[in-house]
Amino acid sequence: MPVMLRRWRSGPRWTSGFRGADASRTWPGAVRSTTFLPRPGVNRSTRSADSRPPATGVTHGIVRRIDTIAKLNYGGQVGNKTIGCFEIGPDPERPPETGEISSGGDSGAVWLFKQGNRPGTVMAGLHFGGEAAGDPDEHALACLPTSVFEKLEISLAPPAPEDIRTIAGYAPDFLDERIDVPQLDADLTRDAVRLNGSEVVSHTHFSLALGKKQCFPFWVGWNIDGGTLKKLSRGGIPFVKDPRLPATAQGGNELYENNRLDRGHIARRADLLWGSLPEAKKANTDSFFYTNITPQMDDFNQSSKNGLWGKLEDAVFADTEVDDLKVSVFGGPVFQEDDRAFRGVKIPREFWKIIAFTEHGKLKTKGFLLTQNLVQLETLELDEFRVFQVTLGELENRTRLSFPAALHKSDTLQVPEAVADRAPLETLADIQWD
Template identity: 35%
Template structure:
């Protein structure tokens, strides 16, 4: 392999570091005594012979190129360089052990203050009740109570379901607990500092051009570390950096001889690994570095030693190949895309997060029938089945930009009605879920958390959290999103329900509203069937419907489309179930007949109903939707 192709690999970058190589050559004689007990390895002998002869740059070039006289695949010189030139230093009580090479010590010393501030802000992400895994990676504080880690770390204990992120369960059906320990150090005099993970805020989707990152929210406890600031400096090749994280024994991918030399059989504790940047991709999406890392380092912070700030999020590494990190520029860009700014929006204009009071709710205006410029009334239902609302005769529970009508005997939403204004949408981050009963309605007409405890049922939003998240101000949008966390807006849906097409449909509606500055009204509800299964005194619907209404951009007239989702295949066993479902586009009239609601003149504005008076269309994605 040519020198050009190898120049960014760890060994190549290390041997190109002339200061390190020079000091190593001076120390070879003393190192021989230390390595005598390892001389039984044939590859070690061959490698040492090469290193001892490497007295000039030409010999180093030969070593890099793997040319004559240099055995291919030898590991020993790499062990020497990695252990001394790119060490993984144990951290005790916030202080790292002294490096063997003076040049490494000198590079770290100017950043001592920075590193001491960063070390307590890095924690080990642990599973509380998993029978097979103690911990899954590393994370570091990026906001007041938010930690950043890798997507592939978060995926071990959480996944996307029902438009939210939920924790996985053990093979015995017990929900995983997750915590972060900030004091997991070798022989540390300090006790563990374990903080519960209360919410998984964000997990990036899979994809080569998507950063391997996730955000988790920690319980706000006394002493919770402050965030590490993201660096604004543009790193270049050979800039000094250091990785702080928790390397784990990884014999499957790494030479055990080398690992023993570097880590001395001490794993799973906090270490500082100094090194250098070996490259930055042209678009600055990722950087590569030669710091010594192992599997447990996933999610580690890469600290820029010039300013002590986070230069990247380490996400992958391979012995003899390269180490990779998401750059601070990429992280900032992603946060800005998610939340409108480069740090996470924890609260709105400094106001504390709180549940709306009865007084707050009584002045909510809710769904507006004139929102589209033409009247689109609430669906008509039998008044006898509508649950009563205190001080109202119509049974409407109004929230910010949406309304809910409850079924009296089923104690679940009969339907929801939501206005979406694409011109005023905000990307509001998800805070810790705080579900509650609505104080405007007697509790006998509502289903609370008793239905969702210790089982795979999710609190499925009828009105999606982001749909009403619009307004003239961010405060208004955030309040609308928070209003979706009342149990009146929740329906029991199985956690294993594969909602890909349904979710694609909902995202399609919202994305188009935002992209084209559209106004959209959305009605959503269940199909209450005679064969619905009873569970904990609640009959659980097996199908859901959605009717979307907007003004057709070409005709200037109302357009109404209807959709149906079935989860009947999932409800045979609430403990261990897997099954299929399908999303369909159906005529509005079919929903009217199936559900027993009336949509007035909307059936006359249904393009599918005009073509097909019977039947349905399978929806596998937005391209299957008839508008």
């Protein structure tokens, strides 16, 4: 079967057009979930990864060798690299117009199996080079699709039924004692986005309530099963808006471009990756919905002595004997009238978190507050972050949320002074877990 390479005016667009995207949309009608192992004598064509721009040329070729090794010198600190690939020579019946089967700018183009004299719908490989300077043997080199997809952590296989089943969000009965979600006050309730008549929006392993005015969540609740946690890469997963909710009620990428603001997860991605592998993978993807994101400075998780805020969930597992390795967490931003606006959106400068767990059959609840004082929002300069351990009553006063009675009864922190007069946490050892 012949192969064909097409060139495009805009050049190859592998990175911008494919990485993190659904391949079936990036190459409409040109990629299937099955890919063939190239066989010697099989003809192929190449075309760029993004098939939208007008074609400016076509190159035909025939696979001559498979499982070959190429050594390329990329220069600089990269140096020589050994790459597994297959080799494509010119098609004698349709030789390249320039005599070159591999030209400058072809890297990133896609070799496709041919059907007759037209590109087929199955990808054969990804073009990355040609013969070395001075080599009289004209040929091109391409990587197998499976190698590329594995490197980019992309799968074209249809999901199994268990992958796409509906998985519930935050579970109130996750611990031995039921812990319901926070309740909004009257004003927040009027401002809350509703999905199917409810202010609670659920994703895999977490739920939230979203404010239309702020475009950020009032609260996010999530469960952690430490006994079934998985380690999954975040590579290739884009931040996206929840298509079930109005786009205008969700902060998007326009807020984060060309400044020091980061997209900060409220429910930590690592906390959600538990259960079966399909379940953990779905939670990994769901964690990148903008409904779970608030703007944070680029050094947010470096706050107050080596990133205390980002280590609180880890600390409860390390420093206490958590029954069944199960923890429930609530968190979110603190909205204040004097929050300063940036690009039309008020940026919260405080965040809160509640960690609930059972130790030796007894429910325990711990509250935390992180403050970040934005001095000059135009330049986004920050005072030092500070993390405080606080009572649930203090958090209710700040957030206008009401937490369930079970959490209040298990909150044993005694703090006579106000937060402003209290010493911040310096290390994880300062946390009162008892």
